[in-house]
Amino acid sequence: MKLDFKEIKEFLNKHAISFKCNDSIVGKYELASLFNPVDFGFYFFTGTDAKILQVNHSLFLVSNDFKVTMDCSNQYVYLLEHDPQHVYYLIMLEFFGTKSTGVIAATSRVDPEVKLGNNVQIDDFCVIEKDVIIGDNVIIGSHCKIHKNSVIRKNTILETMSVIGARGVAWVWDKNQEEKILQPQLGGVEIKENCFLGANTVIVRGSINEKTTIGASSYLAPGCRIGHGSILGNYVHLANNVITGGNTVIGDYSFVGSGVVFRPKIKIHAKTIVGVGAVIVKNTSEENKLLKGVPAQEYDIQNQMSGMPKPKQ
Template identity: 40%
Template sequence: MHLPAPPKTFSLAQVQHQLRQMGVAFVSHGTAAQSAFAFKSLRQVEPGGIYFLSPGIGDPPPITRSIVLREETDLCGEANVILQVEHPQLVFYRLMEAMVADRKKLQGIHPTAVIGEDCDVDPAAYIGPFCVLEDCVVKAGANLHSHVTVMRGSTIEEDVTIESHSTVGATGVAWIWDPVTRRRVIQPQIGYTRIRQGTFLGTDVTVVRGSVNETTTIGQGCVIAHGSKIGHGSLIGDECHFANNVSIAGNVTLGNQCFLGSGAIVRPQTRIAERTVVGAGAVVVKHIEEPGLLVMGMPAKTVKSATDDLSGVPKSLEN
């Protein structure tokens, strides 16, 4: 039995050095009570951690013998070192990205993957175990985890990550009854799909191809979390974030930097303006024309302007 590897640990000096490498200004307060620290969560506080405290985070649990990134100088506990920085959450994420993320770039095609004859796979892309690629384009830096399916007419741009059991370019279903023959006539789905640069698709995500000549498009730098479904011909703007199990029907247009909470649903042919925040479980049935609104409920109604103090919504540094 293989036990999980212990978390990587770092000295205070290593953390400070990395901050300097990133060009982050900081002021240290306090003296380290131990030599090794690991990145840890406020949901499970333990001594010897590296934490961040941001304004509006509420009353944190007691933190001891740790490194704390925060804007204030209060030592906030026994034997802590405070690294006073601006935007502590951002700095914490950047530190983790630099110090613990697996930066090894995988390349090549796993021998169990099935690749169509007319696929164009860049040598600097990675196609994982048991992937199935029909006639499609996969560009440099794309990372397809195991059991991903990319169907014909799809383009996966640079540095896209697609996690296991997701499908890009799935076949949608559009049909009409023939009143004479009493037969359901199904329209062939012959459109396209494009996942633009730097986007992340979690596990069990389905993106349906356009119906005729449309291209279902997910913009640059989006995060589409696990279990989400995107219907045919939909256009998702840049830097949008979908929480788990979001369902977007066909021909929806979503502006840039929208956030959709877990389980949100959007009806077909709906337009949603940029920077809209859709609350968890909301059902959007009408156009949202004004940017920067928070909508909630079934059917979704405007609650207020969306601001940075919304719980669970990634913070913008521009507002």
């Protein structure tokens, strides 16, 4: 993926992002990461020292206090007020972000009673049952199943092979403890606006009259499993393969690392950070706590956390 510097400059001016740069910058640059550096790339850099930038003939978005301490062939766009990573992501969204095509594939089966918003995209081989509401600009990837009593609000993206409203399992022994009595699962699911659910996500519906709820602007990486009646707050992030037991509550702005497992009926407060692979067996005591370990223990959040976006203040 490449961008011409003219396009980058036009974007910055369009969005009133103040900057300064050398008037001689021209040409196209490949969007690239410093984890896989290439020459003639387009990068952001949030540090202040150019010595570590081991690429040539490339373009960097940098902060206003960035200093070039060695001769090189790179060019720099100095952002006077904005964060380089923030602006870089906005540029990527503008030119390469996922937008609904408004096309419903002929190979998908959508019940006639489904309430579809405007500009909904449904890819191949999806099945959507009755009593489902899908909001404007929703994108549903191929091979997804949406069970009845599910609501997906506007601007949400559901990636391939995901299931919304799956049936959970709850049972008791009969009086002689010879047979299991299986409880029907009658509840629903609500996914609020601007969410992203990665591939192979499974959201189990509420068990009786409750809804399993995913809060607005929450992001679930591939492979997450959300138990019946669980409630995720707004702006929650789950890394890949997080599993919650039934009726788990995760507060607003929480960040949960890869492979975390919650026992049922756990409640963690807003702005909680959970480390990779932790097993959560008890509630948090208050907001702004760090959970890590097996079983997880509670700690104060440190000023510098790695492997995640900057925590919500």
